Amino acid sequence: MTRTEFWQGNTACAEGALAAGCNFFGGYPITPSTEVAEHMALRLPKKNGVFIQMEDELASMAAIIGASWTGARAMTATSGPGFSLMMENIGFAAMTETPCVIVNVQRGGPSTGQPTMGAQGDMMQCRFGSHGDYSVIALCPASVQEMFELTAKAFNLADRYRVPVFLMADEIVGHMREKITVPDSVERVARRELIRGTLPFAAGDDLVPGFATFGKGYGVHVTGLTHDERGYPCTTNVKIHHNLVKRLVDKVENARRDVADFDIINPDAGDVFIAYGAPVRTVQQVLHDNPGRKIGFLRIRTVWPFPDFALGQFKNARRFLVPEMNFGQIAREIERHVRVPVVSIPKLGGDLHLPGELMAALEARL
């Protein structure tokens, strides 16, 4: 059974989280993500969950990590300036392998920038923003429906891989209202508990250790310092640090195919668009307006880890055209993986690309 609603993207995000069993939200108001917090404030108490408005984004990130260690499905939502403040504790979540979901409804930056206008300028920050080496998972919704679905999915990925998972939305999908089909329930993948008698940071073949939930008698010590498999600080051992950080990276990068989420249209085309988030909608319009023309399209939902293997499916590609609401952050990632030209089509300021602008890029000579 499903029901149909007419929702704002940020409402759909909050409802997707609730459907996935989110029971803790810690956040701080910031445009254009505030409606996520407001909706959680309204809904969570009635579901025996906890909503807490923290004093800043540093504290929001800290609170959801603390809640996650008690077994909660925890989430926060923010935008650019708040996202920058969260970086410190995002690194802590990566180092301590704490499952959590961070929604970033992106707005124009740098700094305070354009609070009410959409952008995709934080794509590299979400991948590399905290210091040191680590890997994360990032999902990009292009519709209200996907705000719901990908938020729910983010919780499952966070618990499965014990990483911070980002929902990298933008002001356009966050604030648009459109029809959404709401399912009665969504798939929930439970966090794998630590097997008693094993070490809390020792991983098996999948490189993901079992989770030692607080309050269950594991007596686990969790630290952001480099730690051994017991969880004890071990900060000057070269081998232990190398092995730990390599595992933090590999557990995500090795799962690249498992977490990949993309659609391929016209794989034998010569000109191929690649898009994620709101610009997907303009590419879809271009394809719709030009039914007779073979235009390739790789439409990506899981941007990190980047699904590089999908690029190889376009065997006849002579160029990739990448419309983004930034100056080519993912275009540069694509360039690393292909030998044909990658044409970045940046658009800043808050408006989506117009179909005509993409057509002009398509018509331009190589």
Next chain:
Amino acid sequence: MTFEDWFRKDRLPHIFCAGCGNGTIINCTLAAVDQMDWKKEETVFVSGIGCSSRAPGYIMTDSLHTTHGRALAFATGVKMANRKLNVVVFTGDGDLAAIGGNHFIHACRRNIDMTVVCMNNQIYGMTGGQGSPTTPRGYLSTTTPYGSAEPAFDLCDLAIAAGANYVARWTSYHVKELEKAVLAGLQTPGLSFIEAMTQCPTNFGRRNKFRQVADQVEFLKKHSLLKVKRDRLLLENKEVPADMFVVGELVRRSRPAMGVSP
């Protein structure tokens, strides 16, 4: 059980310097915790960064050693997500009063049911002796080589103003009083703040002409002014010595609290 049963013995020896007062304060805290009939599996110790914050690593319960200054924000998440857990936070003057000042104010305002023990050694010990917000005026550190020019923070006044339900201050000399204060804090619903003034012979004592560890403990004792004596001075319209700090139970009240176990 005794307080020794709470230690994670496979982690010894600890990192604290010879003569450090942190061990005294950890012992006093655990002695109080031991009187609460708490189960180990229902108790969580949380800390930030600094010498004081290494304490949870030596305790065998679940423990969270977090980022600099953020311990109270992490502890808020733990406690609000599972009210059955007993939460104790170890922090220091730099962690709590400088980088974590805002979290301190708001944890007191929310009056979340947890106990915060601050080891105030008036210096950044772990990074090698820089001035902190509680370094007294005129005292030396590596970043105040001509004597600290800044007035020091009174953390208890801050906690009282921000709304904590229980506030007390003692020193590493007053071990019995400190243990009793922590116990009272653990028993009080809402946020309890216990400031323990302590010696740092390596980084504070050495630079400020304390030849022996005992000299510094003696200094803390001499500069402690019992709350009852301070109140009497005020009543008699007499001057309270500016170089002394008040010790004792400073506040015990019952403002509405958050996160109290049902």
